[in-house]
Amino acid sequence: xxxxxxxxxxxxxxxxxxxxxxxxxxxxxxxxxxxxxxxxxxxxxxxxxxxxxxxxxxxxxxxxxxxxxxxxxxxxxxxxxxxxxxxxxxxxxxxxxxxxxxxxxxxxxxxxxxxxxxxxxxxxxxxxxxxxxxxxxxxxxxxxxxxxxxxxxxxxxxxxxxxxxxxxxxxxxxxxxxxxxxxxxxxxxxxxxxxxxxxxxxxxxxxxxxxxxxxxxxxxxxxxxxxxxxxxxxxxxxxxxxxxxxxxxxxxxxxxxxxxxxxxxxxxxxxxxxxxxxxxxxxxxxxxxxxxxxxxxxxxxxxxxxxxxxxxxxxxxxxxxx
Amino acid sequence: xxxxxxxxxxxxxxxxxxxxxxxxxxxxxxxxxxxxxxxxxxxxxxxxxxxxxxxxxxxxxxxxxxxxxxxxxxxxxxxxxxxxxxxxxxxxxxxxxxxxxxxxxxxxxxxxxxxxxxxxxxxxxxxxxxxxxxxxxxxxxxxxxxxxxxxxxxxxxxxxxxxxxxxxxxxxxxxxxxxxxxxxxxxxxxxxxxxxxxxxxxxxxxxxxxxxxxxxxxxxxxxxxxxxxxxxxxxxxxxxxxxxxxxxxxxxxxxxxxxxxxxxxxxxxxxxxxxxxxxxxxxxxxxxxxxxxxx
Numbered sequence: 001x002x003x004x005x006x007x008x009x010x011x012x013x014x015x016x017x018x019x020x021x022x023x024x025x026x027x028x029x030x031x032x033x034x035x036x037x038x039x040x041x042x043x044x045x046x047x048x049x050x051x052x053x054x055x056x057x058x059x060x061x062x063x064x065x066x067x068x069x070x071x072x073x074x075x076x077x078x079x080x081x082x083x084x085x086x087x088x089x090x091x092x093x094x095x096x097x098x099x100x101x102x103x104x105x106x107x108x109x110x111x112x113x114x115x116x117x118x119x120x121x122x123x124x125x126x127x128x129x130x131x132x133x134x135x136x137x138x139x140x141x142x143x144x145x146x147x148x149x150x151x152x153x154x155x156x157x158x159x160x161x162x163x164x165x166x167x168x169x170x171x172x173x174x175x176x177x178x179x180x181x182x183x184x185x186x187x188x189x190x191x192x193x194x195x196x197x198x199x200x201x202x203x204x205x206x207x208x209x210x211x212x213x214x215x216x217x218x219x220x221x222x223x224x225x226x227x228x229x230x231x232x233x234x235x236x237x238x239x240x241x242x243x244x245x246x247x248x249x250x251x252x253x254x255x256x257x258x259x260x261x262x263x264x265x266x267x268x269x270x271x272x273x274x275x276x277x278x279x280x281x282x283x284x285x286x287x288x289x290x291x292x293x294x295x296x297x298x299x300x301x302x303x304x305x306x307x308x309x310x311x312x313x314x315x316x317x318x319x320x321x322x
Numbered sequence: 323x324x325x326x327x328x329x330x331x332x333x334x335x336x337x338x339x340x341x342x343x344x345x346x347x348x349x350x351x352x353x354x355x356x357x358x359x360x361x362x363x364x365x366x367x368x369x370x371x372x373x374x375x376x377x378x379x380x381x382x383x384x385x386x387x388x389x390x391x392x393x394x395x396x397x398x399x400x401x402x403x404x405x406x407x408x409x410x411x412x413x414x415x416x417x418x419x420x421x422x423x424x425x426x427x428x429x430x431x432x433x434x435x436x437x438x439x440x441x442x443x444x445x446x447x448x449x450x451x452x453x454x455x456x457x458x459x460x461x462x463x464x465x466x467x468x469x470x471x472x473x474x475x476x477x478x479x480x481x482x483x484x485x486x487x488x489x490x491x492x493x494x495x496x497x498x499x500x501x502x503x504x505x506x507x508x509x510x511x512x513x514x515x516x517x518x519x520x521x522x523x524x525x526x527x528x529x530x531x532x533x534x535x536x537x538x539x540x541x542x543x544x545x546x547x548x549x550x551x552x553x554x555x556x557x558x559x560x561x562x563x564x565x566x567x568x569x570x571x572x573x574x575x576x577x578x579x580x581x582x583x584x585x586x587x588x589x590x591x592x593x594x595x596x597x598x599x600x601x602x603x604x605x606x607x608x609x610x611x612x613x614x615x616x617x
Contacts, residue, residue, distance in 0.1 A: 063511060094513070095512045097505045099505060102506070105528075116515075116523070121513065
């Protein structure tokens, strides 16, 4: 019997209700998403803006409640926990934020930021907490004297390291990394990605890695999930996805990745139009309005995720394209 | 860690508060305000150590006498020394103003903070309460409250406190609503933080600028409110001195015309003090400019 996955999400749905006096459309941010994150593995979530990546990440970290569906962490359903159980769970799941300038309090020293989680979870004495924080600083290659400084004294890349150290200090089992490098310069991105990869391998971390950059995900993730308008389009082992994408949307995305090798530059497949509003998604396959291969049948029932190879599934009714 | 912390203490960098203080010190009007305020407060607090008269001592040979060598600021209709009464009045006025400021700051922060962080339902209830408190016409409300609570120092403090907090809680709520969606607060929630932690570790430090500015200006308006109430006879009753009830004597034409020292000095003291506090408050507001600091 295979080991139970650390995180298992089934039929996850999140609708945001309109704010202004209950009028206006409901925003369907995430619709019927199911996937698993096995222990010690990295699962990448990719999709363009508004595809529900962050919403899924926040639900996985129990920061927002799903409208329906289930989030099981280590075999325990998390959507119906008491406040105390939730607090204990929060120590085991940590979140890395996209914007290193917004994610650190301007009024706390780095030491206070790093020990905050330990303090909330009432771990150890003050001295022990500080010791853990200094260790976490070392793990992300920052000098120990950062401890008594403020966040504004650091560059974006250094701040992101602090954000990673904060996530590590509680020794979590699952880390949700929400576009940890998209706010950084390209040269810094590589450093941070390598650091995350390194830590993940060394500490055996399980990670849900959110990004809109396919090249980044290819390097980090074992399995990749492609999202479009809150639904899963394709889910595949990283290598298979990049070598033989099956869904038209994934193909379009991959053809947009710039390549330094002219021989690899195939013909670009350019998508026309914008991502439709999640407040009013198309019927049937949500991608059909921009899909170059759309048929009349695509407007019918929502295509189910079907396995096309071991561990490789797609939500597309056209098999004749492969 | 104790060792490493002390090793770095020597070159400890400036925190946000320290930078605000630096900015404050470059503001001339604000520093002038402090320079005016400091001697006034010191004199008021220490006058019984160096001034020979007590506020309620009666000098029968000096009734309605103008300023002289023994009574620097003259004496009033029953022969009490105006200087002593001015100092004692300052004590009462500042006492009323600072205590009511402290009470209304705490009420205003707690209600605003709970509204901001407590979720939609709590927010609506708290804000309707604030709306209600704000729709009351202040002067009439003051008079009604004062006639219910009676006169005296404690009722005056209560009346002023109850009138002043709604504005602060609105400001605190607005700040915290913005703060609630910021990543570092979400991060704290993601580590399992409850409401007390969020309020004390994030809410309070990030609204400290609002609180300091409000508190300072509230002292000034507290002095004025106390004076107004006492002037109308609803605040601090005689024979206790306060700047307001000293001004009360200016209601009689005889005093107004013939004995100007009896009302001019308390009036001037009040104007100067309030002005200086307002300078300080403006300086603090600039020093804590959120645009300069919140990023």
